[in-house]
Amino acid sequence: MSNVYDPTAIEARWQARWEAERTFAAPNPDGPGFDASRPKYYVLDMFPYPSGSGLHVGHAVGYIGTDIVARKKRMEGCNVLHPMGWDAFGLPAEQYAIQTGVHPSASTATNTANFRRQLKRIGLSYDWSREVNTSEPSYFRWTQWIFKRLHAQGLAYQAEVPVWWCEELKTVLANEEVINGRSERGNYPCVRRPLRQWMLKITAYAERLLADLDGLDWPESIKIQQREWIGKSEGAEVEFAVEGGAEKLVVFTTRPDTLWGATFMVVAPEHKLLARASASQRAAVDAYVASAASKSELERTELAKDKTGVFSGLYAHNPAFDAGDPRGRIPIWVADYVLISYGTGAIMAVPGHDERDCAFARKFGLEVREVVRPPQGERGLSEGVCFTGDGTAVSSGPIDGLATSAAKAKAIELLCARGVGVARTTYKLRDWLFSRQRYWGEPFPLVHLADGSTVAVDDDALPIELPPMDDFKPSSDGSAPLARASAWLRTTHRGASARRDTDTMPGWAGSCWYWLRFMDPHNASEPWSKAAERYWGPVDLYVGGAAHAVMHLLYARFWHKVLFDLGLVHTKEPFQKLFNQGLITAFAYQDKSGRLVASDEVETRGNEFVRTSSGEPLEQIVTKMAKSLKNVVNPDDVIAEYGADTLRLYESFMGPLADSKPWNPRDITGCARFVERAWKLIVDPDGRDPVRPQFRVDQGERALEGDTLELERALHRAIARIDDSFKAFNFNTSIAALMTFVNEAYKRQSALSRSQAERFVLSLAPFAPHLAEELWSRLGYAQSLAHVAWPKVRPEFLEDDTVEIVVQVAGKLRGRVSVAKTASQAEIEAAARPSVASWVEGKELAKVVLVPGRLINFIVK
C-alpha cells in the first residue's frame, strides 16, 4: 500500500464503492431497508438544462453546497433524499438540430451523459437510481397527465394573444429572440400579432400565491420579487359611457378618489373601441396603431421616453358628473403607454395626480385639474408639481375634505350606488402563455374533433409521444412543425376521427413538478404514490440561482397548489426553505478595442497581463462565467490537476454560498496543501502502515491533559464552527476551522489521539468525502462513514480556564490582561488597572464598563 496521497486513485475507488454499495440510495417507506425511526430530509438542486458545453465550476458550487448538507444530514441520522435529473426539453437543442441536423433526442442523450459523468466525478452523493429526464416519455407522460387535470379544472384555455411575428423569417419568435422590435437572428423587423395560444389561468391562484409566501423560509428578496410580480392592487372598476354608442369604456383605477380629476381617457392601440374612431381622425389613428405594433412593451412603457398618442375623435362621459355637465365630457385618446394586456386596456387619465398622465397632458395641452391637496409642507399642483401621494380631496363634490383613504371608500360607495362602478382587486400577474409552435417539447394531450370541440385524450392514451421528424423549422404560416407530421396528426378519439393539437408546452412545464417525481420515479401507474409524497414532501431545502426567483418558482408553486386542491399532494407549498447560491465570476481579458481574449492566450508579466502571442497589453476584468466571454473553467480540468476533494474545498472556501465571488486559480493551491496536510496528519507518507502508529487501535486512548486537552478543545471549537456554518451556508468558515485544527495538530502531533483523529476525519467528510472515507478505512473501519454519527460538540471544551480581557481607556485599546474565567468585576478591574496606569493617571474616572469575558473600558474625563 502506497502511503502517498493519490487523489485520482482514491476518488475513483470510493466513487466505485459508493455506486456498488448503493451508499446514497434512499429507500421509500414501502421499500426494503427503510427505517421509519429516522427523520426525513429532502434536499434538492434546481436541476440543469443539459447544454452542449457541459458543466462549469459556477454550476458546481450550488451542487457542492447541497451535497455538503446532504452528507452531514445522513451522518446526523436522517433519511436523505438527494436526487438529480435533467430539464431536457427546450429551444437550444432544437436550434442546434436545425443548424447541424443532429436530432434533439440524440444531442440530449450525449449531453446528459456528459453532465452525469461530470457530476459523478465531483463525488456528489446523489441517489442516481432516481434520475429523471423531462424529455423521456416515461416522464412527460405524467406532465401531460397533470396538464389534463389543469384542463379539466378549467385552468387551461385558448386565447388570441399577441406574439412576436417575423414576416421575413415567417415565424413566431419568443420574447427573448426579439430585441428592439427586430429579430435577434438576421435583424429583421418583427411585429406583435395575435395568434391562438394555450394559456394557463395562474391568475386564479394570484391571491394564494401571494398569501402563502408568508409562511415560507425563503430569502426576503425573493419573496419581495414574487409579491412585486403578482402586483396586487386594490381599487375600483369604473364605467364610462361613450358618446354615440351603447358600449361602455371600463377602466380600473387604484385612485377612485381622483375620478373628479379625470379629464381625458386613454385606450391601448389594440383596443376594439378604436374601430369607431371618427372619420376625421381615422387615418391618424390607423397610422398610430400600425407604428405601435412594432414596439415592445418595454419601449412603450419607458417613462423617460416621450409620450406619443393620437386623439380618436371620440368622447366619454365622466360618471362623477351629471349627464350634460360640460366638465364630464372628456376626450378619448389612443396612446401606447396603455397596454391592452394589462387591466382593461383603457385608463381614466388624471393628469393632476399621475406622472404619466401628467406628461401626456402637458405634451398635448389637455386640461389638468387638482383634486387632491397635498399635506402641509409638500408641494402640489399649485407649485407645478404632479402630486401622486395621499392628501385631502378638493373640487370633488361629495368627497371634498376627506383624506385619501376615506375618499377612496366613499367614491366607491357612490359609484356602486349609481351602478357605474364596483370595488375591485387586480393583479399585475397575467395568465401564462403555455404553448409554443416548436418541436422539442411536450405535445399537448388534446385532440380536435370534427365538430370543432377540443377534448383531452384518455389517460390510457398517454404519453402522446413526439413523431420522429428531421425538419424542425417552424412553418411559414406560423403553425408548428408538428402540423407537418401528417400521419401523427390524424388519430381517433373514442372511435371518432380526430386531429392532434400541434403546439408543444414551454420549457418550464417539466420543471413544474419534478420534485414530486423524484419521490417515486419509477412508478408506472401514477405520477407518484400518495405514501411517497406524504413521507418526502415538502422539499426541505431547495437550492438554485436567484435567476429563477420569479418565473420557475411561481409556476412550480402554481402547479403544486392545483395538485393540492386535487388532493394529490398534502402540502400547500412545494419548497419549505429556499436558498440562492451566488454567481461564480471569473477573470476575462480585453484588448484595447474591448475585444475579449481567451484566458489561455493570456500570460502575466509582473502586474501586467499581455497576449502571449503578441505581447499586447490587456485589461483584466471580472464578469460572470460564460462561453462567450471565453473564461469558463471546467471542473474536469481542476479535478485532473488537484482532485475532486480539492475542487470541492476550494469552491466552498471561496466565500459564503450566497455570495457572488471570483474564481482565482492561484488560490486553489491553498486547499490542495490543506488536503495534503490533513492526509499526512493521519498517514506517514514514508511509512508502511495504513496510519501512523499512534492511531492504531491497540495503542489505546491517552488521558485528556496537556497538549491532548488543548487539541480536544481545538477540535470542539472547529466542530462548533462547522455546525454553525450550516445556518447561513458559509462553509468557507467550516474549511477555515478545519485548517486551524490541522495547524494546531501539526504543532502537537504526538499528542493527537486516535479518538481525535477519528472525529476530525468525520468532520472533514461532508467537505472532502473521498479523503475522509480513505482515512476512515485506514483507521480500520470496513464500512463507509456516510452513515456514521456526526461528532458532538461538548460545551465544556469550548471554554478555557482563563480568558483574555481587553483593556480600554475611553474606548481606545490600551492593553490586555489574562484573568480566570470566574473572576469578579472587582478582580478584573484590579488586574486591568496597572496595565493602563499611565493612561488613567491624573484623570477623573467617570465610569467603568465591563463586558464579561471580553473587555473592560475605563471612561475618563
Place this chain on the structure above:
RNA sequence: GGGGAAGUGGCGGAACCGGCAGACGCAGCGGACUUAAAAUCCGCAGCCCACAAGGCGUGAGGGUUCGAGUCCCUCCUUCCCCA
C-alpha cells in the same frame, strides 16, 4: 424603468446580540532543510512614521453610543435579475 444584492489589506474573505478589525487562505518577505532549486516545515506581515511612542484605518459624509464594519440618515460605486 422597476426590483434585488453588495462595497473590509496587494487578492478571496473572517468578525455570533454594537465590544481586540483583518481569523483562514493566496500572493509577498525571512529562516530551517538541500550541493542547488522545487517541495516541505517554522516564522513575519493593514497603512503612515527612520524606529519606538503614537496616529490613521471597514466606499464618502453626518448621527446615535462609554464603544459602530455592525444601528439610523444622505450620497457614491459595482454586480445581478425582470420587463
